[in-house]
């Protein structure tokens with residue numbers, strides 16, 4: 001049993017999510033007081049996945065809040081994941097649940113909720129992760145007078161009434177937008193019920209206003225509401241955020257150690273594309289504190305590290321490691337086979353999303369976490385999946401997806417989330433007629449698939465229209481025989497259902513000698529006339545005095561004659577078959593009412609269709 005104690009809290013792990021350009025990088029940058037964002041533009045990127053804020057740094061940064069500040073910082077610090085966006089959030093996972101303790105959802109106060117904001121909300125909900133909202137870019141409110149790094153409430157109090165009004169209006173708009181997503185939200189300092197209301201923290205990543213408020217709220221919320229989850233346990237909890245090739249080190253993995261220890265030389269087990277990977281930690285690395293100084297070695301080596309932190313692991317054989325995988329350490333008492341099975345279970349569990357019928361779309365994503373999120377979404381959207389893979393799309397994936405061309409054309413589709421499709425694979429898909437959709441927002445993939453599916457269904461309807469037979473029962477208007485045979489022209493009433501042009505019509509006769517039932521197909525209705533006007537469809541009760549219909553038989557059929565094959569007292573039926581019923585089921589469900597289906601059942605009996 002792992003040791004737990006309330007006095008030994010670990011740092012909460014915090015992720016930043018939100019729509020592009022809302023200021024996620026800039027916010028992280030501002031709390032770090034470095035210049036990553038401008039650095040990134042120059043091609044320099046952060047290399048280890050997280051930034052650690054020790055408690056004293058938080059105390060200093062929040063001093064400006066005065067009495068509003070948390071009484072005591074009990075957590076040792078805050079570990080903020082550096083790569084903003086849903087990749088890192090979805091990969092911070094263990095057995096399908098999130099390792100992110102609290103998230104910051106960044107919303108641009110000038111833009112409100114945008115597509116990726118909605119996607120982030122869905123991810124946060126799926127993983128049941130608590131979050132706060134940074135309503136960023138308050139400095140862009142017209143006439144805002146900045147007081148750098150100030151507490152938000154103080155800054156707001158010092159603005160002109162017009163600025164305060166605009167702020168209030170935008171907050172209200174945001175609240176409405178959140179309400180549309182089924183979320184209650186309120187300004188954090190008015191929030192009396194954190195379980196029910198999401199807190200909105202106005203911030204500016206440019207002026208630093210509101211950032212002390214945000215840090216304070218993160219600390220307050222985590223230590224007051226989730227100390228159980230933050231009790232340090234010696235049991236290892238570690239997840240792979242990224243797999244990266246680094247010059248001089250080969251393929252390395254950036255991991256977040258959430259609980260427990262890692263040591264140089266540890267035997268580790270991770271989930272790989274081609275099966276479990278067992279290897280030995282060669283080095284545990286974190287970046288040099290001041291990399292700008294161009295110190296020769298980029299990294300600091302550690303003999304061992306304790307949670308919570310982000311660390312780079314250099315080890316052999318990591319080429320096929322999957323981001324989002326759990327990392328386990330194989331100790332002297334552990335059974336290596338058990339651990340292998342356990343790390344692979346993350347991938348094998350996802351396999352269970354595959355539809356048993358073998359029908360469905362092909363799904364491919366960059367990481368285990370992203371794949372998991374996409375599959376979850378497809379499941380709730382009731383889109384079946386026939387196969388999955390992780391990583392860039394190659395020809396072999398297209399080949400696998402192409403099985404669906406024969407089985408179910410509408411599923412001959414590859415939904416690729418946040419992955420590259422290599423040139424050859426693209427060409428092959430084009431040649432075979434497989435549709436490949438790529439996007440980095442799950443919603444977009446879904447929308448494009450739904451659109452495509454609608455187009456395919458419409459085409460199928462058009463193709464199948466000639467073999468669709470809608471049910472109806474007709475009676476002749478007494479004396480209304482205008483032409484006895486080929487083409488038969490008679491006046492009829494629609495007694496049940498609806499008659500359409502193109503419907504084949506038959507009568508049922510009993511053979512007077514054998515007593516057997518015979519079905520006489522008269523031909524297809526080629527025109528319907530009501531009050532001298534030609535119409536395509538006539539429904540039960542629509543034709544007061546009846547309609548005149550023309551029935552023509554196909555060249556290969558023997559023409560049927562009034563008085564011999566049918567007479568005035570007969571009932572006329574749509575000539576349905578097993579196949580025509582299937583066509584209705586497949587493509588014309590929306591055109592059929594409950595009564596229509598009941599009539600089909602009746603006609604099946606009358607005409608002896610199995």
Ligand code: GDP
Pocket residue numbers: 018019020021022023024025026027037084136137138139140203204205206207
């Ligand atoms: P990300 O895509 O969410 O990481 O957004 P960035 O941090 O890269 O910011 C996008 C743009 O918005 C950049 O030009 C930033 O300088 C700008 N920006 C970010 N935060 C603020 C803010 O608080 N105020 C203003 N005026 N601009 C901001």
